[in-house]
Amino acid sequence: MILFYMSIQEPVQSKEIRQKFVEFFKRKEHVVLPSSSLVPQNDPTALFNVAGMQPLVPYLMGKPHPDGGMLTNSQKCFRTVDLDNIGDNTHCTFFEMLGNWSLGTYFKKEAIAWSYEFLTKELQLDPERLLATVFEGNETVPQDDEAIALWKETGLPEDRIYPCDAEENWWPDYGASGPCGPDSEIYYDLKPGAPHTNPAYDGQRYIEIWNLVFMEFTCDGEGNFTKLEKKNVDTGGGFERFAMILQGKSSVYETDIYDAYFSLLSQALSISYPAYEKEWESMSQDEQETTKRLRIIVDHIRAATHLIGDGVSPTNEGRGYVLRRIIRRAVFSQVLLAEGSKVDFTSLVDAVVENYKEVYPILLERRDTIVSTLSQEVEKFTKTLQKGRKLLESKIHELKNIHASVLSGEHAFELYDTFGFPLSLTKEIAELHKIEVDEDGFGLAMAGQKKRSREGSKDMFSRGKEHVQTMLHGLPKTVFKGYEYAQNSSLPLLVHEAKVLQVIALEEGVHALICDETVFYAESGGQVGDAGTIMIEDILFVVSDTQKYDDVIVHFGGFDGVDVGNLMGKGAHLAVDEDRRKRVMASHTAAHLLHTALRKHLGDTVEQAGSYVDQYRTRFDFSFGRALTKVEISQIEEEVNSVIEAWQPVTKEELSMAEAKEKGAIGLFTEKYGDTVRVVAIGGTYSVELCGGTHVSNTSEIGIAKVFKDSSVASGVRRIEMATGRNVHEYMIEADGILDRLQEETKAPSSTALVEKIVGQKLKIKELESEMVSMKKEVAKGQLGALSDRVQDINGSKVLVALVEASNPGEIKEMAGMIRSQNMASIGLLVSKDGAFVLFSDSDDLSAKVLFNTIKTTTGGNGGGNDTMVQGVGMDVEKAMKVNVL
Ligand code: SER
Numbered sequence: 066m067i068l069f070y071m072s073i074q075e076p077v078q079s080k081e082i083r084q085k086f087v088e089f090f091k092r093k094e095h096v097v098l099p100s101s102s103l104v105p106q107n108d109p110t111a112l113f114n115v116a117g118m119q120p121l122v123p124y125l126m127g128k129p130h131p132d133g134g135m136l137t138n139s140q141k142c143f144r145t146v147d148l149d150n151i152g153d154n155t156h157c158t159f160f161e162m163l164g165n166w167s168l169g170t171y172f173k174k175e176a177i178a179w180s181y182e183f184l185t186k187e188l189q190l191d192p193e194r195l196l197a198t199v200f201e202g203n204e205t206v207p208q209d210d211e212a213i214a215l216w217k218e219t220g221l222p223e224d225r226i227y228p229c230d231a232e233e234n235w236w237p238d239y240g241a242s243g244p245c246g247p248d249s250e251i252y253y254d255l256k257p258g259a260p261h262t263n264p265a266y267d268g269q270r271y272i273e274i275w276n277l278v279f280m281e282f283t284c285d286g287e288g289n290f291t292k293l294e295k296k297n298v299d300t301g302g303g304f305e306r307f308a309m310i311l312q313g314k315s316s317v318y319e320t321d322i323y324d325a326y327f328s329l330l331s332q333a334l335s336i337s338y339p340a341y342e343k344e345w346e347s348m349s350q351d352e353q354e355t356t357k358r359l360r361i362i363v364d365h366i367r368a369a370t371h372l373i374g375d376g377v378s379p380t381n382e383g384r385g386y387v388l389r390r391i392i393r394r395a396v397f398s399q400v401l402l403a404e405g406s407k408v409d410f411t412s413l414v415d416a417v418v419e420n421y422k423e424v425y426p427i428l429l430e431r432r433d434t435i436v437s438t439l440s441q442e443v444e445k446f447t448k449t450l451q452k453g454r455k456l457l458e459s460k461i462h463e464l465k466n467i468h469a470s471v472l473s474g475e476h477a478f479e480l481y482d483t484f485g486f487p488l489s490l491t492k493e494i495a496e497l498h499k500i501e502v503d504e505d506g507f508g509l510a511m512a513g514q515k516k517r518s519r520e521g522s523k524d525m526f527s528r529g530k531e532h533v534q535t536m537l538h539g540l541p542k543t544v545f546k547g548y549e550y551a552q553n554s555s556l557p558l559l560v561h562e563a564k565v566l567q568v569i570a571l572e573e574g575v576h577a578l579i580c581d582e583t584v585f586y587a588e589s590g591g592q593v594g595d596a597g598t599i600m601i602e603d604i605l606f607v608v609s610d611t612q613k614y615d616d617v618i619v620h621f622g623g624f625d626g627v628d629v630g631n632l633m634g635k636g637a638h639l640a641v642d643e644d645r646r647k648r649v650m651a652s653h654t655a656a657h658l659l660h661t662a663l664r665k666h667l668g669d670t671v672e673q674a675g676s677y678v679d680q681y682r683t684r685f686d687f688s689f690g691r692a693l694t695k696v697e698i699s700q701i702e703e704e705v706n707s708v709i710e711a712w713q714p715v716t717k718e719e720l721s722m723a724e725a726k727e728k729g730a731i732g733l734f735t736e737k738y739g740d741t742v743r744v745v746a747i748g749g750t751y752s753v754e755l756c757g758g759t760h761v762s763n764t765s766e767i768g769i770a771k772v773f774k775d776s777s778v779a780s781g782v783r784r785i786e787m788a789t790g791r792n793v794h795e796y797m798i799e800a801d802g803i804l805d806r807l808q809e810e811t812k813a814p815s816s817t818a819l820v821e822k823i824v825g826q827k828l829k830i831k832e833l834e835s836e837m838v839s840m841k842k843e844v845a846k847g848q849l850g851a852l853s854d855r856v857q858d859i860n861g862s863k864v865l866v867a868l869v870e871a872s873n874p875g876e877i878k879e880m881a882g883m884i885r886s887q888n889m890a891s892i893g894l895l896v897s898k899d900g901a902f903v904l905f906s907d908s909d910d911l912s913a914k915v916l917f918n919t920i921k922t923t924t925g926g927n928g929g930g931n932d933t934m935v936q937g938v939g940m941d942v943e944k945a946m947k948v949n950v951l
Pocket of ligand 1 (some may be wrong): 118164276
C-alpha cells in the first residue's frame with residue numbers, strides 16, 4: 066500500500082528514523098544513552114532486555130542516574146512471548162525500541178506534546194491518521210482525564226481518543242512487580258476511510274506505534290501498589306513499525322531494514338518472496354506459508370546474530386536454550402521451504418553486521434565468533450534432523466505395515482524432545498504418507514514434561530528472588546567483610562556481628578534478610594552464594610542462599626511464625642556454614658589451577674567461557690574445538706595435582722588495573738571492575754587472575770583433584786567437571802561400590818581380574834551367538850527337508866502351506882527366503898504356532914497382498930507388505946493350514 070502523502074517525497078531510510086528520534090529528544094535536553102546489551106547486566110533473574118526501560122529499573126525506582134533525569138536512546142530488545150506470531154506483518158523477536166525517559170522530571174504534559182510533535186512535525190505523519198488510547202480507570206487510579214485533555218490540546222479530536230482497561234493501558238502487566246503505571250498508546254490508521262473503532266481491538270486496521278507510560282507506582286506483585294516518590298515517564302516507540310509506516314509498507318518485513326536478507330535468501334533458495342509482489346490477503350495459502358517461513362528465517366537469524374554478539378551461546382537451558390530454539394526454528398523453516406537446499410547463514414550474518422555495525426559495533430568485533438557459533442549449531446541440528454527423519458520414516462513404515470494411520474502423540478513428542486524434531490515437520494512428513502499425528506497426545510506429553518521440569522528446577526525461593534530486587538530501593542551498599550576474615554587467620558573464619566537493616570517476607574516462611582555488613586559471599590563470578598545461620602537475639606534464621614542485587618547483599622532463608630517487623634535495627638550474629646564454604650573455596654582455587662593447566666597443555670587460545678563452583682564440584686567451560694583425549698585429561702589432572710601437592714601460597718591483592726596487567730593477570734578487563742581490581746595469584750606467577758571470589762590460602766588445602774566428566778556444552782565450548790578434597794573421596798566410594806558390584810556379578814576374584822573376566826565373557830558370548838546361528842540354520846535346513854515334501858503342484862504352480870517352528874517373525878522370514886532362493890515353491894504361506902506368518906508369491910499373476918486380503922477373511926491376521934511378500938501376526942493356525950491359496 067503506497068500512502069498518498071509519501072508520493073511527494075522519498076521514503077525515509079530507517080537509519081534516519083533512529084537518528085531523528087534521538088536528535089529530537091537531544092534538542093529537548095535529553096542525554097543520549099548507548100543501547101545496553103540484550104543480556105541484562107544487573108538482574109540475574111531476567112533472561113533478556115524486553116523493553117527500553119528494563120536497564121533503567123533501579124533509576125525508575127529512585128536511584129539517581131549519573132546522566133540526569135532526562136534520557137533517550139534506541140535500545141535493542143528481544144522478546145519470545147510472541148514466537149508463534151513471528152511471520153505476521155508486525156511481530157519480530159529482535160526489535161529496537163526508541164525511548165525517552167523522565168526520571169522524576171517532566172510528566173504527562175511534555176510526554177504527550179513531544180510525541181505528537183515528533184510524529185507530525187519531525188516524521189511528518191498525517192495527523193488525521195493518529196489515534197490514542199488512555200487508561201479508563203479502576204480501583205487503583207481513576208480514568209486518565211488529564212491525558213485526554215492533553216491529547217485534545219495537541220489537536221487530536223475526542224473521537225480519536227479511546228479509554229481502555231488495564232489489560233490494554235497499563236505497563237507492565239497489571240499487578241506484576243516493579244515500577245508501573247497507566248499508559249497511553251498511540252496508533253496509526255493503516256486503512257483510513259471508514260468510521261473509527263477502538264484501535265486496541267482492530268489489529269488489521271490500526272498499528273500501535275508508541276507507548277507512553279506514566280510511571281507513578283511500584284507494585285509488590287501481590288496486588289499492593291505504592292506511590293513512587295517521584296513520577297517518571299517511560300516511552301517506547303517501535304523502530305521497525307515507524308519504518309513500515311514511513312516507507313508505505315504493509316509489513317515491517319518489507320522495509321529497508323530487511324531488504325538485504327530477503328534478497329540473499331531468495332537467491333539461495335531460488336524462491337521469490339511473495340510479499341514483494343502481493344498483499345497478504347491476496348496471497349494463496351502456499352504463498353502465505355512461504356512468506357511466513359522466509360520471515361521466520363530472517364527474523365531468527367537476525368536475532369541470533371545479536372544474541373551471540375552479546376555473549377549468548379546455544380545451550381540447553383536459560384538464554385542459551387532460547388537461542389538454540391530460534392536457530393532450530395530457522396533451520397527447519399528452511400527445510401520446510403526447500404529440502405536439500407543449503408542456505409549459507411554466514412551471508413545473512415554478514416548482512417546483519419553490515420546493517421548495524423555503526424549502531425551496535427560489538428557485532429563487528431565479534432563477527433567471527435558469531436559465524437562459527439551459528440554454523441556449528443546449524444550443522445549439528447541438520448544432522449539431528451536427519452537422524453530424527455530416519456526414525457520417523459521407520460515408524461511410519463511400521464505403521465503402514467500394520468495398516469495403522471495415526472502416529473501417537475508420545476512418538477511425535479519423543480521426536481521433538483530427543484531430536485528437536487518440530488511437530489510441524491513431523492506432521493508434514495506424516496501427511497505425505499497419509500498418516501495423521503495425534504496432536505492432543507503430543508500436547509499431553511509436552512504438558513507432562515513441562516510439569517516435570519518445573520518441579521525439578523524451581524527451588525522454593527526462585528519466585529521470591531524475582532520479586533526482591535524491586536524492594537531494595539533506599540538500602541545502602543552492604544559492606545562485605547568476608548575477605549578480611551579469610552585473610553586474617555587469628556579471626557574465627559566466618560563469624561561476624563552486624564545489624565539487621567531490612568527483612569522482606571516473600572512468601573509463607575520465606576524471607577530476605579539484609580544487614581549492614583556480612584561475611585556471607587553472594588553468588589557471583591561463578592561462585593555459589595553462601596549458606597549458614599543468622600541469630601537475631603534468640604531467633605534463628607537459616608540462610609540457604611546469598612545473592613547480590615547491585616550493591617545490596619541479600620540472605621535468603623526462612624523464619625517460622627516470627628513477627629519480622631520487630632527485627633529491624635537489631636544486632637545479628639552471622640555464621641557461614643564453614644564446612645560448605647571450605648569446599649567451595651577449594652573448588653574455586655582448583656578452577657584457577659585447571660584454567661592454567663588447560664592453557665599450558667592445550668595452548669593460549671583456550672579461553673574461559675564460564676564457570677561454576679560450589680561445594681560439590683568445579684565446573685569449567687572453555688573454548689576449544691574438539692574433545693580432549695584421555696592422555697590430555699590425565700596430563701591436565703596431573704598438572705593440577707602437582708601444584709596442589711607443592712604447597713603453593715594463594716595470595717589476594719587489590720591492585721590498579723595497570724599493575725594487574727603488568728603482573729600478567731588474565732580475566733575480563735572491563736570498566737566494571739573500576740580502577741582497582743582484585744588479583745588472585747597462585748604460586749607467585751603460576752596463575753594470576755582477576756577474581757572477586759573466595760579462595761584457600763595454600764593449594765595444599767585442596768588435598769586432591771579428580772576430573773570426573775569431560776563434555777561439550779555448546780559448539781566450540783567444552784566443559785570439564787572436577788571434584789576436590791573430600792568430594793574425591795566420596796566419588797571414590799561410589800566408584801568402589803560399582804566395582805564391588807561388578808566383581809560380585811562376574812565372580813571375579815579381584816578388581817584387576819575383573820577386566821580379564823569381562824573380556825573373557827564377551828568372547829564367550831560371541832562364540833555362543835555364532836553357535837546358535839549355525840544351530841538355527843541346521844534346524845531350518847532340517848525343516849526345509851520336511852517342508853519340501855509338503856509342496857503341492859497346483860495348476861502348474863508349486864504351492865507350500867505349512868506350520869513352521871520359529872521363535873520370532875524374523876525366523877519365518879528367513880525360512881521363506883531359503884525356500885524362495887532354492888525355488889522350492891513359488892507361492893507359500895508359513896505360519897508359526899503363535900500365529901506369526903509370512904505369505905509370499907513369486908508368481909507374476911498373483912500379488913501376495915491381494916492373496917492376503919482374500920484369505921484374511923477366513924484365517925484372520927494383521928499384516929502388511931508388498932506384491933511379493935506380506936508378513937504379520939494373529940493368524941488362526943488351524944484355519945491357515947486348511948486354506949486353499951489358489
Ligand atoms: N515500557 C513500555 C513498553 O515496552 C514503554 O517503553 O511498551
